[in-house]
Amino acid sequence: MRPTALPRLESAGQDGWLIRLFDAIDEANMAWLLALMRDCETALGDSLVDMVPSYTTLLVVFDPERIAPADVRHQLWQVLAALRPDHQQADAPVRELPTWYDPGVGPELDALAEQAGMTRDEVVECHAGTTYQVYALGFAPGFAFMGSVDERLVMPRLSTPRKRVPAGSVGVAGQQTAAYPVASPGGWNLIGRTAAVLFDRRREGFSLLQVGDRVRFVPVTQTRFERSGGDITPVREA
Amino acid sequence: MSDNKPGLRVLRAGPLAMLQDAGRFGVRRLGVTQGGPADLHAWAWANRLAGNGWGAAALEVALGGLTLEVLCDSRIAVCGADLDATLDDAPLPLWRDLSVKRGQLLRFQQPASGLRAYLAVAGGFQAEPVLGSVACVVREGLGGHDGTGRPLAEGDELCVRAAAPRRATGHEAPAGTRPDYCTAPTLSLIPGAQVAEFDGASLYAAFNRPWQVDERADRMGVRLRGPVLRCNLTRMISExxxxxxxQVPTDGQPIALLNDRQTIGGYPRLGALTPLACARLAQCSPGTRLRLKAVSAEAALGDYRRFRRALR
Structure with a gap:
């Protein structure tokens, strides 16, 4: 027998509970997840060690030296019983990522155009014309998984990931889009580059993008990209 | 801070020696990993024997190859792997505190048993916390002795916090708390997550057949080799x-995710190894045989609380 009722609490080890709120990715999930994070913080106070929100779930990690798992479970159920979505984020300003779309820094731009039967400019218009939502951060500090990409731009990850994707690279993979905070290996289809600093340990909140944020990519010229400190070095294929 | 002073200088850097406090917490929602000591047990005992409270930064020395010069008289303790450590060429006793004098040489040579040794110094090592922690995470470029996530290199100096007035040395970890890293361990796993989605034969195999530690093992995770585990789930949303x-990727060979793991992932999971099982696994070299044992969260927590109580 498989439990199906949601929300559900699942054991995540001796010091964690995974709260499963939904079974599918949806923009409407985020208002609930944000409210859940806020209420868990209030309910658990100093016993809370960490929280990891992601698409449909929230992992809650607590300090078992301060509180018993059963007590955490009880508190979480109380939080869930009173949970109301937090729509504040929906009214928050849309964050803008100035992006230089160019085949040199976005080597899959033309493949994407060919697949969609569009011109390069139409691909840019399509990618930049959508307001995305941040569903989760992971892979690297400040790496935000955003959705949903227009279905004409849906393309699977590269079969062989690149050994090095430059910092600021903007890419798509499946229905998701993201920008790489630092140079790292990666398999996303690259279409451009942003000069925005996505993760800064000196910044309040550290990460430019947070779970629940709404984000838009804004096309900029090479000149403006360079003036904002962007690096125009083309992506090197290994 | 004027109370801090240079405590150790690196004369020769090994493959991976780095500062670890308890870990980086409260920022995982930003994609920042936990970090912290791969072997929580040995790290905690080294701190305890050096007279430090829970969470002080200690040096994690993987595989040896490290030579340190003592820059000020201190009380230290080394716990964990036997890396053939010496103090001025005399064997250095593990799992007990001892005094070191300015000018002495500490050497960690190569593993005799286990992989990671922990060196704690009375007062703890001093470094600027990054995102609330000095835990060194190379992949993220965060923490460590200089804040950049860089492991120790030749010429680096480690600062030591002023210690409380010293007690007499000669404290030893109780015999029952020193693991024998040469024996094949049985690791406790709390079933959970997608465990119900694995087929019966796979679940039987997981807990009744031997596993072997793969060569692909680091602070992010350790792969295990053994029977192929099959899960009915083909697609999963990352959590x-x-x-x-x-976690069990499509090849059916599990990966135990350790301190520097990715924060979210989309492979089905059998559950979670307990923190003490992770600590033990972190001392297993490739080829080590081990078994998995299902335990309840309550039983795991009982073991964990006994471990923490013994440190008081």
């Missing part, structure tokens, strides 16, 4: 990963 999460 938060706790310490010890045992």
């Amino acid at each position: 938060g990963l706790g310490l010890g999460a045992l």
Whole structure:
């Protein structure tokens, strides 16, 4: 027998509970997840060690030296019983990522155009014309998984990931889009580059993008990209 | 701070020696990993024997190859792997505190048993916390002795916090607390997550057949080799990963996720190894045989609380 009722609490080890709120990715999930994070913080106070929100779930990690798992479970159920979505984020300003779309820094731009039967400019218009939502951060500090990409731009990850994707690279993979905070290996289809600093340990909140944020990519010229400190070095294929 | 002073200088850097406090917490929602000591047990005992409270930064020395010069008289303790450590060429006793004098040489040579040794110094090592922690995470470029996530290199100096007035040395960890890293361990796993989605034969195999530690093992995770485990789930939405999460990619060979793991992941999981099981696994070299044992969260927590109580 498989439990199906949601929300559900699942054991995540001796010091964690995974709260499963939904079974599918949806923009409407985020208002609930944000409210859940806020209420868990209030309910658990100093016993809370960490929280990891992601698409449909929230992992809650607590300090078992301060509180018993059963007590955490009880508190979480109380939080869930009173949970109301937090729509504040929906009214928050849309964050803008100035992006230089160019085949040199976005080597899959033309493949994407060919697949969609569009011109390069139409691909840019399509990618930049959508307001995305941040569903989760992971892979690297400040790496935000955003959705949903227009279905004409849906393309699977590269079969062989690149050994090095430059910092600021903007890419798509499946229905998701993201920008790489630092140079790292990666398999996303690259279409451009942003000069925005996505993760800064000196910044309040550290990460430019947070779970629940709404984000838009804004096309900029090479000149403006360079003036904002962007690096125009083309992506090197290994 | 004027109370801090240079305590050790690196004369020769090994493959991977780095500062670890208890870990980086409260920022995992930003994609920042936990970090912290791969072997929580040995790290905690080294701190305890050096007279430090829970959470002080200690040096994690993987595989040896490290030579340190003592820059000021201190009380230290080394716990964990036997890396053939010496103090001025005399064998250095593990799992007990001892005095070191300015000018002495500490050497960690190569593993005799286990992989990671922990060196704690009375007062703890001093470094600027990054995102609330000095835990060194190379992949993220965060923490460590200089804040950049860089492991120790030749010429580096480690600062030591002023210690409380010293007690007499000669404290030893009780015999029952020193693991024998040469024996094949049985690791406790709390079933959970997608465990119900694995087929019966796979679940039987997981807990009744031997596993072997693969060569692909680091602070992010340790792969295990053994029977192929099959899960009915083919697609999964990524979700938060706790310490010890045992994920099973499509090849059916599990990966135990350790301190520097990715924060979210989309492979089905059998559950989570306990923190103490992760600590033990972190001392297993490739080829080590081990078994998995299902335990309840309550039983795991009982063991963990006994471990913490013994440190008081």
